[in-house]
Amino acid sequence: MSEKTNLTYEKKTVYEKAGAEVVAEAYEYAKGYVKFIDAAKTEREAVCEGVRLAEAAGYRPYQFGDEMKAGDKFYYNNRGKNIFLFRIGTENINKGIRITAAHIDSPRLDLKPVPLYEDNGMCFLKTHYYGGIRKYQWLAMPLALHGVVVKQDGTVVNITIGENETDPVMYITDLLPHLASGQMGKNIREAFPAEKLNILVGSKPVDGEEKDSIKLGVLNYLNENYGIAEDDFLSAELCIVPAAKARDVGFDRSMICAYGHDDRVCAYPSITALIDSADTTHTSMCLLVDKEETGSDGVTGMQSSLITDLITEIAKALGGNEATVRANSKCLSSDVTATFDPNFADVYEHRNASLISCGVSMCKYTGSGGKGGTSDASAEMVGWVRRCLNEAGVVWQICELGKTDVGGGGTVAKYMANHNIDTVDIGVGVLSMHAPYELISKVDLYEAYRAFKAFYQF
Numbered sequence: 001m002s003e004k005t006n007l008t009y010e011k012k013t014v015y016e017k018a019g020a021e022v023v024a025e026a027y028e029y030a031k032g033y034v035k036f037i038d039a040a041k042t043e044r045e046a047v048c049e050g051v052r053l054a055e056a057a058g059y060r061p062y063q064f065g066d067e068m069k070a071g072d073k074f075y076y077n078n079r080g081k082n083i084f085l086f087r088i089g090t091e092n093i094n095k096g097i098r099i100t101a102a103h104i105d106s107p108r109l110d111l112k113p114v115p116l117y118e119d120n121g122m123c124f125l126k127t128h129y130y131g132g133i134r135k136y137q138w139l140a141m142p143l144a145l146h147g148v149v150v151k152q153d154g155t156v157v158n159i160t161i162g163e164n165e166t167d168p169v170m171y172i173t174d175l176l177p178h179l180a181s182g183q184m185g186k187n188i189r190e191a192f193p194a195e196k197l198n199i200l201v202g203s204k205p206v207d208g209e210e211k212d213s214i215k216l217g218v219l220n221y222l223n224e225n226y227g228i229a230e231d232d233f234l235s236a237e238l239c240i241v242p243a244a245k246a247r248d249v250g251f252d253r254s255m256i257c258a259y260g261h262d263d264r265v266c267a268y269p270s271i272t273a274l275i276d277s278a279d280t281t282h283t284s285m286c287l288l289v290d291k292e293e294t295g296s297d298g299v300t301g302m303q304s305s306l307i308t309d310l311i312t313e314i315a316k317a318l319g320g321n322e323a324t325v326r327a328n329s330k331c332l333s334s335d336v337t338a339t340f341d342p343n344f345a346d347v348y349e350h351r352n353a354s355l356i357s358c359g360v361s362m363c364k365y366t367g368s369g370g371k372g373g374t375s376d377a378s379a380e381m382v383g384w385v386r387r388c389l390n391e392a393g394v395v396w397q398i399c400e401l402g403k404t405d406v407g408g409g410g411t412v413a414k415y416m417a418n419h420n421i422d423t424v425d426i427g428v429g430v431l432s433m434h435a436p437y438e439l440i441s442k443v444d445l446y447e448a449y450r451a452f453k454a455f456y457q458f
């Protein structure tokens with residue numbers, strides 16, 4: 001007797017499909033995620049959290065040339081800005097590696113190299129935005145400063161200002177509506193130019209100083225607390241991010257708003273799924289990379305040769321062939337997609353949109369226009385992942401970002417696929433993507449974790 005075949009495809013929610021026990025697990029799992037995302041507002045901080053999770057699970061630092069054997073667990077901390085975890089399986093390495101790849105950088109405001117200036121009784125820091133922000137969203141709210149200053153002698157000074165309740169915060173002023181009639185007639189791009197995103201950091205002059213007396217006060221504060229002077233900004237990476245912490249949203253506490261869900265909401269389930277799937281025979285990897293929001297370039301981005309270097313080293317150490325290993329590897333590019341928003345329904349194509357609560361979202365392709373800039377996973381790869389997720393009882397959905405020709409976006413998927421590694425995008429749907437506070441559903445987050453775990457174990 002064969003089972004009754006379901007002839008129609010219909011998305012169902014995690015609440016309908018998975019039941020109360022899974023929902024309760026999702027709420028519990030979300031608590032760990034909230035701790036992670038509050039501690040990881042920059043890629044550097046996410047790497048620190050990654051190292052902490054990895055070491056607690058028995059992973060140890062890897063150096064090129066290290067020997068390895070089945071059961072070994074390593075992490076490679078690349079310049080403090082991306083981290084690759086991998087665990088050696090018992091099966092032949094030529095069978096390939098199971099890889100998940102998420103990014104840990106998020107849109108924000110970076111300080112310019114010469115940021116500090118005084119203007120009409122106020123002291124400001126100039127910024128250069130990082131990634132695709134909507135500039136007006138960053139005005140008139142408490143902001144925090146995170147990052148490092150590298151002094152000329154190589155000393156690294158870590159700076160975090162604005163996260164403790166007693167810390168001062170930073171602020172960008174906005175135009176009062178009473179005087180905005182000129183601005184109201186402009187389009188958003190013209191109304192909010194990048195050079196107006198200046199961070200207010202002081203207004204009190206230093207006694208006895210005539211020139212730049214407020215700026216000197218700011219420099220005094222930085223010198224007393226961090227031992228730095230103005231020229232130390234030249235070799236620094238200082239980021240402005242929202243100052244507030246992640247919060248439950250909704251009377252049912254079913255959602256979380258936080259800064260930087262994109263893409264730490266996939267990074268956290270990727271790393272925890274790897275750590276929690278130790279009983280697999282496959283060699284498995286979790287990549288948490290930097291620079292996705294600016295095109296994945298550079299030594300810490302997904303386009304760096306680090307991934308192929310590591311695969312080469314792993315293949316060599318285990319007596320495999322690197323080309324064979326790559327050809328047989330599979331990757332889930334774990335990045336967020338856009339959740340259908342009823343308030344902006346006209347930009348989505350509902351049948352092919354990611355729906356809130358309907359589980360983790362798979363995108364066969366991303367890109368824009370006529371599928372420009374996407375690796376477009378093969379039907380075979382999608383079919384394989386489909387079986388993997390369904391057999392594990394994961395609630396998942398397939399989707400596109402939005403209506404064709406309305407816009408688009410990319411992920412790290414194509415850079416993995418370009419290495420001859422079958423790759424498909426799968427991640428958590430986000431509302432208000434790239435806003436200072438983004439929104440996700442707890443059950444969608446948990447299904448991402450269950451999906452990545454199923455992938456490592458399948």
Ligand code: MN
Pocket residue numbers: 103262263292335336
């Ligand atoms: Mn992303």
Ligand code: MN
Pocket residue numbers: 262293434
């Ligand atoms: Mn993004």
